[in-house]
Amino acid sequence: MSLLTVGSVAFDALETPFGKTDKIIGGAATYITLAASYFTKANNLVAVVGGDFPQEMIDLFVSHGINTEGLQIKADGKTFFWSGKYHTDMNTRDTLDVQLNVMGDFDPVIPASYQGCEYLMLGNTAPAIQKQVLDRMEKRPKLVMLDTMNFWMDIAMDDLKAVLPLVDVLTINDEEARMLSQQYSLRKAAAIIMEMGPKTLIIKKGEHGALLFQGDRIFFAPALPLEEVFDPTGAGDTFAGGFIGYLASTDDISFENMKRAIIYGSAMASFCVEKFGSERLVNLTEKEIDNRVLEFVSLASFEIR
Template identity: 70%
Template structure:
């Protein structure tokens, strides 16, 4: 089922306790697209880069299932650039450089061939830009999933709330859920945020897993306990890409299927953090992905005592 993804396609420069990179391909839409491509192709990309963005990186996205008709290349301008440094425990990061460049006045153009969009993933961007995409689609998609971050809560809360009201699923982390709702308890936070519009809420807790809320139902997917996290960059976007890719591939937006999509997204994110940047997402096999999903299932599997007694 046709999937459209909007978000940043950008340069990142990363520093973790394990090393540092020069400018490498990054951005929310990059991770989302790569991750979703393991479930569904093409992933119809809406994004903008400058003329400094290498053709080889665009080819890389295309080779991994991206339709780049909606990727604007701005002549004479530079791509969005973010540089960050992680703390030793990888639990916090410091932004060293943010250069908006082409993102400063991004006007998302939707190619006609994208108008069949049934699944729309709004990667982290200014909420007014995310909203433009919804407005420019002639028919409302079957499912709109939105990712955002605390920055927009700080600088554009009203715009953010207006966009949140229009989406089906909101994906944020635990601290963002607390900030957006003003509630420390995630159960209370979820109720308040779902009252803002989204019928479904995903709260990402990083190494502590993810919660999926829908009305009065709740599902919890653990994160895999990993021996080593190499680079957390893009994990949340990879999760979101896996989540919507799975839903688009199965074309089933029931709560039961969303649970499976959360587990799939968690599995994809667990690969992402194993190497720098997008590296680990470039050459996964379906066998590796299925084995990882099985690890997630095994991690929480309990045989009820009654089943043992009856066996």
Template identity: 45%
Template sequence: MPLVVVGSVALDSVETPEAKRENVLGGSAVYFSLAARFFTRVRLVGVVGEDWPAEHTKLLEDSGVDVSGLSVVPGAKTFRWRGRYLPNMNDRETLEVQLNVMEQFDPVLPEEHRRCRFLFLANGSTRMQLRVLEQCVGPNLTVADTMDHWIRTEPQELRTLLQRIDGLVLNDFEATLLAEEQNLIRAGRKILEMGPNFVVIKKGEHGAMFFSRHEMYVLPAYPTADVIDPTGAGDSFAGGMMGYLAEQTEFSPEDLKTAMAYGIVVASFTVEDFSVYRLLKIRRQDIDARLDAYRKMLTF
């Protein structure tokens, strides 16, 4: 089934201890889309400026992503992020953020996008996420991402959003900030009480935790020796997870667990090169083969 994602489309400049890249393709909606496309049709909604390279749009189209919801604002500039990773390749410093077109991003979804069965609200303003929800007609599954900035600056809007979505994806620091709990178990359970049916807490190189009213479990990260650029790993995780769920006819506990595993495996490919380049070189067969290896690692 088609899956709609609304979020940032960006030009990233990334520095690691070994190398750097300037103005490469990035953004939460981009990583998500290129991860989810292995499982289902993806419709991307985002905004860019006049400086946006046309070849990036062609790359997305050639990869099977529907970009009819991607708007170009004349005379404006694309969202840009610049960051540096520390030697452990898990911690990073944000050196510069230029919101540009994202500052006034108020998406109007094309008509065919409004009746989507699967909706992912990628990282962005909570107010914007709520406006998107108001345009959609009864999706079967709605999941959102958030970050510390929105938790701090739009707390009331976030509380409203949590009452209207099925699932929330966020990292461990964001979970403790939102729940005001340092223990991740208590934090996950407290966020559940705020409204969503399930919560996924990403833990970077340590995998992810799943919380629902009926169960809790932890899945480790796939062991990857060649970590080149961790940018977009969390968005790729969400794309793999949501893409798999959109491929299913129901959401049993087993489906949710398998979706988490697929998300972890897809993210393990993303970090093996800068930007989205690794995702462009693999096929679904590669993902399934790595999932089989991952499953064997967890069997005892």
């Protein structure tokens, strides 16, 4: 089934305990669509970049089967830029620089060929933009998934609360779940957040795995213990891309299939952190992905005597 992703395509400059980069390609929609490309062949992108965005990266999207008809190129503008430095624990980071550039007035135009997409991934952008996308869809998708962050909870909480009733799945991290719900217990937080609209909630816990909530049902997926983590940038977006890409490929939105999608999303995220930026996501093989999923299965399976 077809997937539409709306979000940012950007330049990042990163520094971790393992090294640093100059400008590399980043942005939520980049990670989401690259991860999803390993599952669904109907993979559509809506984003905006400046005239400084390299054609070879657009060619890379196309080589992964990503439809770039909805990628706006503002020739007289510059691409969104973010720079950050990670602490030694790799869980905390400092933002060093943010330049919105063409993202500052992003108008998400949905091409006619994208109308009718069954799955919609609203990447982390302003809630007002996310709602605008929904308003511009001629037909409601079968499943709408939204990612957001604490920044929008600080400056646009009313807008966020207006869009939450319109989505099916919300994905946030544990800090954001507590902030949105004003509850410390993640189980209590999940119940409150699901009352705000989304019937399904995913709480990402980074190196500690992910929780899936739907009604009274809960599923926990562990994170894979890796020998080396070079760069956690984009891991959450890669997770989301693997999750919704798997759902779109199977066209099954049951809770049982979402449990499988959580594992596939976690597997894709585990690849992402092994190199800087999106580098590890570019040339994965089906065998690598299958073997990584089996590692997750082995990690979490046991018998009761």
